[in-house]
Amino acid sequence: PIDSTCASDYDAGAGRSGTMADVDAALAFLAPDETGAALLARVLTDPMLTGIPFVDAHGALRPGQLLEVCGVGGSGKTEILMQAAVHAVMPRKRGGVAFGGCEASVLLIDLDGKFDTLRLIKILTAKIRDTVDDASAPAHGS
Numbered sequence: 001p002i003d004s005t006c007a008s009d010y011d012a013g014a015g016r017s018g019t020m021a022d023v024d025a026a027l028a029f030l031a032p033d034e035t036g037a038a039l040l041a042r043v044l045t046d047p048m049l050t051g052i053p054f055v056d057a058h059g060a061l062r063p064g065q066l067l068e069v070c071g072v073g074g075s076g077k078t079e080i081l082m083q084a085a086v087h088a089v090m091p092r093k094r095g096g097v098a099f100g101g102c103e104a105s106v107l108l109i110d111l112d113g114k115f116d117t118l119r120l121i122k123i124l125t126a127k128i129r130d131t132v133d134d135a136s137a138p139a140h141g142s
Helices: 004-012 018-030 036-043 077-089 117-136
Strands: none
Touching: 077 117
């Protein structure tokens, strides 16, 4: 005979076995989390260039993407990320000066506590200074 309490418990959502909970979790994971319109809005957004030609040549990032940079110590991982972060946060244009940035937000996750914030500020300051100086310099051949 079939135990009717099991069937009624399942229908009520109570007393589910570990297997049914696993199936429910898998189905929830597979459920679509965005509509077709949301997908198109996400993939058709303007790409975010890093400002580093050899990196941008291999494909641009899009907002919401995650970038992991791996390599041995001293290979330039931090420098690439700092340059990309500076380019991302710079304005496109401000006060008549074309900075060429992306006007985006950046989240850096420092897993070993060695990220040099002062170095990032120095890179950002130098980029701003160089761009303003270039914009105010007289055109060559004038």
